[in-house]
Amino acid sequence: MPNTETTTNIDVIMQQAFDAFNQYKKLPSQKHAAFLETIADEIEKLRNELVPVANEETNLPAARLNGEISRTTGQLKMFASLITEGSWVEASIDTADAGRTPPKPDIRKMLVPVGPVIVFGASNFPFAFSTAGGDTASALAAGSSVVIKAHPAHPKTSALVFTAIEKAIKQSGVPQYTVQHVTDTSNETGKALVTHPRTTGVGFTGSFAGGKALVEYTRQREIPIPVFAEMSSINPVVFYPDTLNKNAKALAAQYAASITLGVGQFCTNPGLLLGIKSEGFDNFLQALGEEITKVQPQKMLHSGICSSYKKGLAEMQAQQGLQVIAQSSAAVNDMEAGSLIATVSANNFLANKHFTEEIFGPYSLAVICDDKAQLIQCLQSLKGQLTSSIMATEKDIEEYADVIEVQHTLAGRIMLNNAPTGVEVCASMVHGGPYPATTDARFTSVGTTAIKRWVRPICLQNFNDNMLPDALKNDNPLGILRLVNNVYTRDAVGK
């Protein structure tokens, strides 16, 4: 059976994934790292083929797609570096004390992979959050096998990326079914994958409805598994008075760019702008409106997203108290979307939950509050978010410390004077946040710690040194950082 599977023979696929896992997990980290590097190299070789195919399927421009390919190969290499360094396994050693009453046994702990992982590709990142994207890279780095469900909006791109993975599998000598590609896009196939007994984890980036459906499916399992779904966020931005007073025009330019970047098709798109009624806020909104009207309508990823966007806008415009302050010129075809900025009073906002709905696209709603108390009330009414931005001067930061404190509780990433779009791939990134931004605020889907989604700790008690994995051996042959008798060290035990 080929790795690429278009039937719904999920039992066969998952058994292959399980058998591959049991071999793959035993390979040394260098092998895993070399595999990830080779995937990156093979994708790089395909760059010139990938860009036009993805452009055709997603309407994303070549420059963006090229950047996204670089991000994807960068992520693969980042995880290769992480596991080559090796300390990510959180090795911890408590040595024996035979003299204690009762005698204290030797106990050693580390993180180990759990089993096959299902990765659902995202429509808005055909490379970086899809076939060989962050979920796949982090799962392979952890030592898991992966079954990828290709996104229906870019099947050719996904298949082409998968050819790079297949080449890397052969070249690296990892088990044939370490990564498999399922192109059958029915909901039934998705359900069969996440409910299969061999499946041990799920990575998903997409809509709230999609993520919630996966969670519901897994609730039918006898053995629960984690679903890491990154779903829905309106990324509130608070514009504080002093900065509005001093920087209205610059802020407008910064946010017009952020709102319309990639036709607004980012989970970190700033969909909610909050401020206290003032001349500064008025000036900002006017300038933002002027910037937005300059932006020409652009093609969205696919017609489904575009029609959802237009339907979302129409529903939003029908809400009591919403006032459109600026929009792009009308779109010329049904794939194109124009930008739209609207305002609403905090009173109307607080009275109607619909205003907090995400509209995926270049839309943003400004909430005009009467005072600080109402601003806090608006923030407290929000659900969990990926990001929360603080646009403020030093003076604002001092005067509005209590509001900023509320901003900290809302999201996984809190920014000062940055727009939320642009997610840095690094160890310190949290691309995650309280529900419904994600299903599990304790994890991130971007950055090195994304690897922690696919592992569990085990502890080994009273083992002989020669039975221990390298990470836990006395000599510390991997040279990793370990917690030995409550002290962090790279030293051998007993040295």
Place this chain on the structure above:
Amino acid sequence: MPNTETTTNIDVIMQQAFDAFNQYKKLPSQKHAAFLETIADEIEKLRNELVPVANEETNLPAARLNGEISRTTGQLKMFASLITEGSWVEASIDTADAGRTPPKPDIRKMLVPVGPVIVFGASNFPFAFSTAGGDTASALAAGSSVVIKAHPAHPKTSALVFTAIEKAIKQSGVPQYTVQHVTDTSNETGKALVTHPRTTGVGFTGSFAGGKALVEYTRQREIPIPVFAEMSSINPVVFYPDTLNKNAKALAAQYAASITLGVGQFCTNPGLLLGIKSEGFDNFLQALGEEITKVQPQKMLHSGICSSYKKGLAEMQAQQGLQVIAQSSAAVNDMEAGSLIATVSANNFLANKHFTEEIFGPYSLAVICDDKAQLIQCLQSLKGQLTSSIMATEKDIEEYADVIEVQHTLAGRIMLNNAPTGVEVCASMVHGGPYPATTDARFTSVGTTAIKRWVRPICLQNFNDNMLPDALKNDNPLGILRLVNNVYTRDAVGK
């Protein structure tokens, strides 16, 4: 309203918990640590009162209760040390690079507490897993407020421990409602606590039915929260041929003690003993039987547990193929339980899932396998466990590497030549394991990393140094270990 609450006014309690959390979390770690130390000191002062009250309520002997009080105060102090050292927050810093295209922002990450935690006391550990036990200690260390639901089997003990907490609250100057005590023991109260919007996490140690009910309750929430339930485990022990051949009598003595320790009322009680048919295994079982018959019946924790044990035994004895090989003399009253050892062939074991049911008490079932293949099959048929013990010589370890590999996948803690009872409280402990041993194999309820259950990471982007929490400031005023630009260091940033 007093901290001790016997009504079901859960809304008031949870709002108090939330308000207390918002103050408590802002206190420096030294304050949290001092609070934990003071709770320990106040419990120590009550030791002589606590032991007879707990003995009356639980039938546990004074020596055990004294040991458990020491463990409880030890845990509180361990978490105080952990947060005083401070590196547990996993601080991570990626500094800015203005020269990169696009410019790289400064990004810093750490763990922060999430909100009020509900702790359900356990019947079998009136101190160490109850009112001021590991769940409470780890949550307070993380910066959470705590609402304790007292266990109905030892309400006086719980109330008395809570007086120590109340004294510590006053002495330490932490918010009055940082810890609250709910003594209403109805299921409705438990449900109201875990479904309350202000609740952000649940710690539970008890039966599978109890843990599952809590999970079901939380599924009714709009915003999901983690339930950390440690539920059910039969702690399989594999006795390999060479060690049986050489050490049958010593093994029998070791396991008779482990099976009957504390009238078998431990989640780590060895309920399943597996081996390959041999003279050694026969000798072991015979010697085990002899040891077991010497053990006098003893009082269990309460009559409910005792009647469940007897009902469980009766049901098990009715299963096809079960053969009782030894039991204690008959119990003299309905609080007392005798020990029982039975055997079953692997064929019968594999044919009937009932044999894998946990019977909470001094019972163990020996599974007699025909060969290695059948032993592997038996292990693969098991659900997730807290522990998995390997009783083996060097020769066994070499010859049975494939069986041992399966043992690694079953549990959170894997032991060589140790009995599973006795859970060391230390950094490297994993008291957890795949479902249904716990609801979440990624966490432990014993040891310092238990603190990770009550936190989430946040990242702060482009913050001024003076806005950052101490853990993330350039100068590293806490002197903690941090990951700075992918290097672990205690140095200041830029040094």
